[in-house]
Amino acid sequence: MNVSLFHRYHGLGNDYLVCHQSVAAQLSVEQIVRLCDRNYGIGSDGLLIDIDDEEISRVRIINPDGSEAEKSGNGLRIYARYLFDIKRVGHQPFLVNTLGGQVSCEVTPGAHQIIVDMGQAKFAPSALPANIDGDEVLDRPLVVGGHHLKVTLVSMGNPHCVVRVDKLDLALVQQLGPLIETLALFPKRTNVQFVEVIDRANISIGIWERGAGYTLASGSSSCAAASAMRKLGLVDDRVTVTMPGGQLAIAFSGDFMVNMRGPVQKIATITLDDDCFYDLQ
Numbered sequence: 535m536n537v538s539l540f541h542r543y544h545g546l547g548n549d550y551l552v553c554h555q556s557v558a559a560q561l562s563v564e565q566i567v568r569l570c571d572r573n574y575g576i577g578s579d580g581l582l583i584d585i586d587d588e589e590i591s592r593v594r595i596i597n598p599d600g601s602e603a604e605k606s607g608n609g610l611r612i613y614a615r616y617l618f619d620i621k622r623v624g625h626q627p628f629l630v631n632t633l634g635g636q637v638s639c640e641v642t643p644g645a646h647q648i649i650v651d652m653g654q655a656k657f658a659p660s661a662l663p664a665n666i667d668g669d670e671v672l673d674r675p676l677v678v679g680g681h682h683l684k685v686t687l688v689s690m691g692n693p694h695c696v697v698r699v700d701k702l703d704l705a706l707v708q709q710l711g712p713l714i715e716t717l718a719l720f721p722k723r724t725n726v727q728f729v730e731v732i733d734r735a736n737i738s739i740g741i742w743e744r745g746a747g748y749t750l751a752s753g754s755s756s757c758a759a760a761s762a763m764r765k766l767g768l769v770d771d772r773v774t775v776t777m778p779g780g781q782l783a784i785a786f787s788g789d790f791m792v793n794m795r796g797p798v799q800k801i802a803t804i805t806l807d808d809d810c811f812y813d814l815q
């Protein structure tokens with residue numbers, strides 16, 4: 535493997551490695567899983583692959599379990615900052631293509647606050663996909679692990695099962711998250727958020743990510759949770775989403791078009807040693 539540079543960033547403690555497609559082309563899925571391992575690899579909540587040989591920059595989002603995600607909110611803010619750092623973009627808004635659709639990004643002055651138009655929240659179960667009839671699943675009863683839940687299904691390009699609770703309990707997120715993620719109801723699995731509505735402008739969420747598990751923050755989860763609460767009429771058009779890792783600002787326009795604004799920080803540029811993969815066949 536030639537010199538393999540990885541750029542490590544985080545958005546509210548949800549961290550990603552970024553690499554160029556030429557580096558990723560040399561990696562097997564097993565090696566990407568190893569890269570994301572926090573003991574045997576560099577450690578990360580996922581890998582962002584920069585595809586720069588198309589008219590519009592494209593990012594592939596790989597979860598720590600090797601599965602590919604259609605979209606990532608923190609991932610897109612980090613990718614936008616990476617493109618700014620390598621001088622492919624400036625402070626003018628620019629388009630980025632993802633598996634889950636095209637988004638518009640903007641790096642604000644100082645490059646620590648990034649704005650992403652995340653596209654439209656969709657409530658049809660088929661958009662996730664979910665094996666359930668009907669146009670929408672809103673505050674629907676669902677029993678999981680003996681707990682009687684109220685769930686709303688939302689797609690941000692990637693799937694989300696939003697559980698509304700009176701009081702957020704992060705231990706319950708970690709207990710029920712993996713059960714919900716892998717329900718047969720979700721043929722491509724799902725991300726999971728538990729949501730407590732604080733008032734019409736504030737929600738608190740706990741996150742269990744598809745293919746990544748418990749994370750401190752999630753941009754697409756913030757968009758999905760805020761959209762679900764907006765759909766239920768419990769919040770207005772501007773919502774601050776508070777997570778263990780910090781806060782994101784969500785704003786709605788039109789028909790559930792979702793705008794997200796939040797921080798990104800660069801941690802390090804890392805040169806990977808081939809020996810990291812020595813014990814892999």
Ligand SMILES: N[C@H](CCC[C@H](N)C(=O)O)C(=O)O
Nearest residue numbers: 603606607608692752753754
């Ligand atoms: N694990 C997610 C992708 C990353 C989402 C999260 N890190 C974000 O910031 O949106 C999925 O499989 O859909």
